[in-house]
Amino acid sequence: MYKILIVDDEARIRDLIRKYAEFEGHSVSEASDGLSAVHMCRQHDFDIVIMDVMMPELDGFSACREIRKASNVPILMLSARGEEYDRINGFQLGIDDYVTKPFSPKELMLRIEAIMKRTGANRTPTDNAKAKFDVYETGGLAVNFTARTVTVDGVRTDLSPKEYDLLFYMIRNRNIALTRDKLICEVWGYDFYGGDRTLDTHIKLLRKSIGKYADHIVTLRGVGYRFDDPVK
DSSP states (O other): OOEEEEEOSOHHHHHHHHHHHHHTTOEEEEESSHHHHHHHHHHSOOSEEEEESSOSSSOHHHHHHHHHTTOOOOEEEEESOOOHHHHHHHHHTTOSEEEESSOOHHHHHHHHHHHHHHHHHHTSOOHHHHHHTSEEEETTEEEETTTTEEEETTEEEOOOHHHHHHHHHHHHTTTSOEEHHHHIIIIIOTTOOOOHHHHHHHHHHHHHHTGGGGGGEEEETTTEEEEOOSOO
16 A cells, blocks of 8 residues: 555546545545645655646646655656656656656556556665675766765766666666667566657656766667676
8 A cells, every 4th residue: 555645736636546546545645736745745754646747836847846855755747748848857857757638547556556666676776786786987977876876077966766777777787788678677667658758768868967978878779778888
């Protein structure tokens, strides 16, 4: 059972999601605007937040930005708009999934389950992985797997949760051709309901985040991607 916070200014949307969530055995709290959602996340612990974009007081993007200052709670964003800009903006802020309205409540519950499986699996890397890949460095790019930090020429850069997961996985499998299906399966989970565009968006954001070291991430046309380490 998960503790879910539903944030939407439309009562009928909240009621619909609550109905399906409670049927699945989850505990549900509600907020009708972004400002209330921020306050609730500061006062209570939730397993996942379902956040609408267009809301009064504080829009979903701004609310997500405030929540991310103190919490890594998984966030699934809802929007009536499906433009690439909105998806990129959401992923840059650290959301875990993006669903366009109208949506299937049943599919939404499956996406929630998939997110929880992914985030749970990514919090506890194996002891062997931590020992073998404690710190990775190439040129001025330094990745600390244990501390979950990335620095570029001595300056720390903040990545979204999925950017960290994607970069860590690619470095751990550096110099290996990774198919799109393999990356999506390992980083998002085998039951991820998104598509290739989600992967491409995160690759684009990741390259931007690591600046001049972006050329280490090589596109393999018709296959996927590879993290090149020319030294090791």
